[in-house]
Amino acid sequence: MSRSSTTAAVAAGGPEPSRDSGPSGRRGPRRPPRRRGRAPGEPHPSAAYLYIAPALIVYALFLLVPIGRSFMLSLYEWDGLTVGTWAGLDNYVEIATDPGLRAAFGHTAVLIVFYALIPVAVGMVLAAIVARARVRGMPFFRTAIFLPQVVALAVVAVTWRDIYASDGPINQVLRFVGLEELARAWLGDFALALPAVGLVGTWVNTGLCFVLFLAGTGKIPGELYQAVRVDGGGPIREFTTVTMPALRNEMVVALTLTVINALRTFDLVYLTTSGGPGNSTTVPAVEVFRQAFERGEVGSAAAVGITLTLIILALNLLISRIGTREAR
Amino acid sequence: MTDHPRATPRRPILGRAGRASAAGAAGLLALALAACTPGAGNDAGGGDASPAVDVNTDVASLGEVELTVWDQEVRGGQADQLEELNQAFEEAYPNVTINRVSRSTDDLRTTLRLALSGNEAPDVVQVSNGRPDMGSYVEAGLLRNLDPYAEAYGWAERFDASVLANASYTDDGATLGDGSVYGAAQMGEMVGVYYNRELLAELDLEAPTTWEEFDAAVVAAEEAGELPIQFGNLDQWPGIHMLGAAQSRYVDPETIRDLGYGRPGSSWATPENTQAAQALVDWAEDGYLTPDFNGVGSDPAWQAFGEGEGVFLIGGTWLLADLTDALGDSLGFTAFPGADGQTVVATGGTSLPFAIPQRSENADAAAAYIDFITSTDAMAVISEHGNLPVADVAAQEAEGAQREVFDTYDRLVSGGGMVPYLDYATPDSYDVITQQVQSLMGGEATPEEFLDALETEYQENVAQ
Numbered sequence: 001m002s003r004s005s006t007t008a009a010v011a012a013g014g015p016e017p018s019r020d021s022g023p024s025g026r027r028g029p030r031r032p033p034r035r036r037g038r039a040p041g042e043p044h045p046s047a048a049y050l051y052i053a054p055a056l057i058v059y060a061l062f063l064l065v066p067i068g069r070s071f072m073l074s075l076y077e078w079d080g081l082t083v084g085t086w087a088g089l090d091n092y093v094e095i096a097t098d099p100g101l102r103a104a105f106g107h108t109a110v111l112i113v114f115y116a117l118i119p120v121a122v123g124m125v126l127a128a129i130v131a132r133a134r135v136r137g138m139p140f141f142r143t144a145i146f147l148p149q150v151v152a153l154a155v156v157a158v159t160w161r162d163i164y165a166s167d168g169p170i171n172q173v174l175r176f177v178g179l180e181e182l183a184r185a186w187l188g189d190f191a192l193a194l195p196a197v198g199l200v201g202t203w204v205n206t207g208l209c210f211v212l213f214l215a216g217t218g219k220i221p222g223e224l225y226q227a228v229r230v231d232g233g234g235p236i237r238e239f240t241t242v243t244m245p246a247l248r249n250e251m252v253v254a255l256t257l258t259v260i261n262a263l264r265t266f267d268l269v270y271l272t273t274s275g276g277p278g279n280s281t282t283v284p285a286v287e288v289f290r291q292a293f294e295r296g297e298v299g300s301a302a303a304v305g306i307t308l309t310l311i312i313l314a315l316n317l318l319i320s321r322i323g324t325r326e327a328r
Numbered sequence: 329m330t331d332h333p334r335a336t337p338r339r340p341i342l343g344r345a346g347r348a349s350a351a352g353a354a355g356l357l358a359l360a361l362a363a364c365t366p367g368a369g370n371d372a373g374g375g376d377a378s379p380a381v382d383v384n385t386d387v388a389s390l391g392e393v394e395l396t397v398w399d400q401e402v403r404g405g406q407a408d409q410l411e412e413l414n415q416a417f418e419e420a421y422p423n424v425t426i427n428r429v430s431r432s433t434d435d436l437r438t439t440l441r442l443a444l445s446g447n448e449a450p451d452v453v454q455v456s457n458g459r460p461d462m463g464s465y466v467e468a469g470l471l472r473n474l475d476p477y478a479e480a481y482g483w484a485e486r487f488d489a490s491v492l493a494n495a496s497y498t499d500d501g502a503t504l505g506d507g508s509v510y511g512a513a514q515m516g517e518m519v520g521v522y523y524n525r526e527l528l529a530e531l532d533l534e535a536p537t538t539w540e541e542f543d544a545a546v547v548a549a550e551e552a553g554e555l556p557i558q559f560g561n562l563d564q565w566p567g568i569h570m571l572g573a574a575q576s577r578y579v580d581p582e583t584i585r586d587l588g589y590g591r592p593g594s595s596w597a598t599p600e601n602t603q604a605a606q607a608l609v610d611w612a613e614d615g616y617l618t619p620d621f622n623g624v625g626s627d628p629a630w631q632a633f634g635e636g637e638g639v640f641l642i643g644g645t646w647l648l649a650d651l652t653d654a655l656g657d658s659l660g661f662t663a664f665p666g667a668d669g670q671t672v673v674a675t676g677g678t679s680l681p682f683a684i685p686q687r688s689e690n691a692d693a694a695a696a697y698i699d700f701i702t703s704t705d706a707m708a709v710i711s712e713h714g715n716l717p718v719a720d721v722a723a724q725e726a727e728g729a730q731r732e733v734f735d736t737y738d739r740l741v742s743g744g745g746m747v748p749y750l751d752y753a754t755p756d757s758y759d760v761i762t763q764q765v766q767s768l769m770g771g772e773a774t775p776e777e778f779l780d781a782l783e784t785e786y787q788e789n790v791a792q
Contacts, residue, residue, distance in 0.1 A: 072366070073366055076365065076366055078366045078367055079367075079464050079467075079468075080367070080441050080464075081367060081441065081444075081445060081464055081465065081467070081468035081470065082367055082464075082467060082468045083365060083366075083367045084365050084366040084367050086365070161562075161625065164623070165623070165624070165625075165628070166619065166620045166623060166624055184620055184623070185562070185619075185620030185621075185622065185623020185624060186623060187562060187623045188561075188562055188620050188621070188622030188623020188624065188770070189620075189622075189623065190767075190770055190772050273562065274563065274564055275564075275763070276562070276564050276622070276762070276763060276766050277561075277622040277623075277763075277766040277767070277770050277772075278763050278764070278766050278767040278770070278772055278773075279763045290759060293437075293438050293441075294460060294755075294758070294759075295460055295755040295756055295759070296441075296460045296464050296755055297755065298366070299366075
């Protein structure tokens, strides 16, 4: 702790932090105070780094170095071929000011609703129902609902492109029930293309959430539900007081995974609409690809990538924070 | 396309492990930042006009040569013709062995950037003409200036000026269509109007020869309950061709060339371009196009045309083989005179030109190879395999729609009405134009807003 913060604490009238009483006090009186030297056979503290070194080196080489390199590239204007010119934070300023790029980040906010919030909500309700009812043929439903997770997203994209087509199944059903005026090419509609792509994400991610939650409900003791019933609570009461709190950890995991999915989504968008119509479905990952490989603006692409990484990191910290706070 | 980044689920980065690695990360970051400016070690030392020393056209005197060729001719007839020509080249010059590496267009495009700047560059590569590709390689000095070879082999006589212009750049890589030749192409390409002869006959109509007759046919088709123009724009790129077609009707070809090549003083904001944009809006609003065209893929669209749905289809010659298979003798192809009522104007160009990387050590053999596969004899081979040769078109034997394609191309080239793809001019223009055409035709943008968006991007990025 630095001196300035200590002074600040004193100035604020706070108690002077004591170095000695804190940790040893918490450890309890029965344990001997920590000696200066090491116990016989106790390794040097820095030996820990030796143990993690192999993993750390691989991690650093293939993740941290590329990230550092990307960050460096993001400070240049570089076409990938000629010598780059220093651009400072210009590429980041462009993200904040360019309406196209801002729109791309805005679209991910909508996608988070479809990729993360709806699947978590639907998955939880489904899991709660299934856990209560003990449905027959459970393995079948579990597999069926989880299946979208297993199918390659490229296949999912091509399939849904056909489903949304002018003469695809959705429109056929609409026409069959006499709702022709609702039938349209869903992916070609400026207002509906983004929700349409988002719904595919919902379809894909619901299975993941459902299976996660289902596993979680298995460890909830039945007595808790009985207790609610004894108190006169119905199924909804059971859900809010028992199931939901018990699944908090699963919810954090599910949200983390699905939010990441939403933010870095590329294949679904690229293969269904390639960002169109107009720019109504562009997302940052597609912009990264286009700028780096199609337009030769590597610096700007790196800046979008780094920004995306930071947003993912921040959102995940937030989600974990909420999860741990609720757990207390 | 084939890359689907779908990693296994990641754990949230948290806790003590996170702090420990953060320390490592900071150290590594400092290391990375200490590294030099990107691309600094990359300079091929080219860029300036290549020395014209020692052009050797005598392949037999070159000794044993292994020639590595990267091409993207992977589709049916295109792959066959190149295979046959490669074999003929090896027979003619037994001292040369061709090492052919063939990839799809997209794959070639994304790997080329690295390959050209690496130490073991191929000897011959097929490079897309546009500024983001060929232009940036020329700027970086990664491609060889072929002027000396063009002179030695007499390419100026073999090819129409527009063909060589399509692979010419100024030394700074900024202006397409001027400066030195950097590549030569085998095949021609153009966007024209396909029509269904049978449907026209049912409507008691002749095949149109002017835009006015086309208009009349479109109206008649609509009244008779047929779909006038088949169009699917979900994939975005067909919109550029639609715009090109409308533009060729109203705008003088030289003005379109200036615009497409990014020449100074060009502008999108002109009354003629407004007319072209309005024409697209009218087609869309009057119901002459496939319903919900912004949501229809390009493949389903031309396939539907092949099944007799739609009287016209505005599309490229790359569809010729597939559409001939589907429609047989019913298929027709044409292009119309532009604003002056005489010159046939259409978007077109060449297939991807073959170029020589600066770092190739076999430039003489590479140039001889390029000359060989674009020779008069080669043109006949190309035509035999059902493709559109870039030169000597009129001399080739063909019938039906292929004959019409050949004749139209010949008229286009000889009449000076070939105009380049509109997305050649600037790196961003492809994205901007495709998105904006969707907006324009989808009723989200007026012609003025549309041209305004194109103009803004254009003036920001075009060479000053």
